[in-house]
Amino acid sequence: MTTTYRLESQPWMLAEETQRVIGALSKQGQDVRFVGGCVRDAMLGREIKDIDIATPDHPETVIKLLEAGKIKAIPTGLDHGTITAVCNHQVFEITTLRVDVETDGRHATVAYTDNWEEDAARRDLTMNALSCRLDGTVFDPFGGVQDLKENRIRFVGKAETRIEEDALRLLRFFRFQAWYGTDAFDQEGVMAAKTKAPMLKGLSAERIHSELMKLLAAPNPIPVLKVMLEKQIFSHFLPEVRTVDCVEAFIALEGRRDPLVRLVALLDGGEAKEKRSIPDRLRFSTAEKQHFLSLIEPEYGIDASTDEMLFKEALYRIGAGLVSDLLRLQMARDGTSFGHENARSRAKIIENWRPVFFPLQGRDLIQAGVEPGPKMGRLLKATENWWIEQSFKPDHEECLAYALKV
Known part of the structure; x- marks a missing residue:
């Protein structure tokens, strides 16, 4: 059952660009909502990075609505139902509500839906399954708000199933634990990660690299790294x-x-x-x-x-x-x-x-009568070493005089 909450209006929600995009997408009465990280971070009072929007309309309709509102529409992920809107240089990712039809651990075949709970059910973590209308109404189908309040990182539904759908979620679980969690881990998630860790070998290097760097950028990733080492997660992609x-x-x-x-x-x-x-x-x-x-x-x-x-x-x-x-x-x-x-x-x-910069160059020696070649290179190197030994103090004239008497 979906629980609703109230989010105070945010500056990015009140911005002219946001108002124009939402207005264009909801022109025919559609239920258009913010989804993902912007909702999660706004609920925590954190600065948001990207504005993601979901709509029941299909991509072709989304493009028509945006263009009718004189907003640039770019079909960046048309196969996945995603359109990028650009309004006054502000970027918005707009995705049609989806449901997974088939998954193989790396890619998913999706179908469009108009059911918000079905779309939320395909997301990885409860805190990422929140959606929010422009008026600040937050929809929480899986207890994500309470998990946010308690710094609990928990998969939507069964943890193993979520990882089987996309193995990258295993690393995302640990990354979100490092950024949003505490030293207390959801044990179902940890055990699912240990069981499904061999699936990491099927992921692309680029996806692993991205998640690893985001994890290591957390203020204190040590509790997470300790659990990953203990549960032998690293052995499947970074055995060193x-x-x-x-x-x-x-x-x-x-x-x-x-x-x-x-x-x-x-x-x-x-x-x-x-x-x-x-x-x-x-x-x-x-x-x-x-x-x-x-x-x-x-x-x-x-x-x-x-x-x-x-x-x-x-x-x-x-x-x-x-x-x-x-x-x-x-x-x-x-x-x-x-x-x-x-x-x-x-x-x-x-x-x-x-x-500091070495004040002598090859052209200075040439002007002083030194022939270009190996000898000049040796003179420059010897003079630079002397200049370093003199604590970088000799000027151009002193360095030139030294080079000519070496």
Whole structure:
């Protein structure tokens, strides 16, 4: 039985763009509602990210209604009943009410319906099955509001069935636990996840990568990571995870919340060569892959006792962000805190560091009569090393004079 609640009007609900889109879609009296994350987060008083809307109208009708309201309609997911509306640069995802006809753990064959409870029943978690009219009436068919109040992450219906329909829901269960839950887990969901974990091998690397990064971006994912390790969830898609000790220590030290660096901490232990394949396996972007590899096989070995001059050389050559990550990772491995004098000193150096630039270039040597070639390269490198040893202080003229007498 669906229970109704009242949500106070939100700024995004009162916005001109929202009013225009809802007005266009409900022009013929249709029951049009907000669904998903915007309702869930509004109920919690959190900032919303996206505005998703559901309607009983079929996509073709949705397009006609939007165009009649002079709103741009893009058939981004026509096969799945989804149309993207753009109004004054604000984006809305509009989906026709659906019911699953057939699922295989990765994809679902759907049919359209005009039944709101049938549509809600195909969603993964109770807190994601809420819908809300423009007037603030919230419809809750599966106890999602109470679960929100109690920070309880619970599947709609039978947990195993939901996961069998789409294995990604297994990871979403843990991700939502990290963001919305507490240390108390719904045991039916946990046991279903353990039982169905082999299904993760059938998911695309891109979907796993996305969920993993969202999970690791949570303020404190440690309770979730511990349960995932205990229930052998990682063994089916990231078997290199052996402990959460390092990532737990790292989170207590980190200066910024970076899921990629947290992943490196989570993978602590074992040889670097065992981890080199992870970026390709999980379809990292080029930038993510480069940063990941620079953390597991760093150019500089950085810790709280690193010589100050070498520490500054690393800052110059690889940047303060990477040095900071490497320092905190090693401190987490060593069990060092910023209560340690050396650690505080190194952190202060990073904080005060400002990028410096070697003042000598090849064209300067050419103008001074040095022939281009290997000798010039050696002179530049030797001069740069000397400049670093002099704490980056020599200016252009001093560096040129040094190079010409080497």
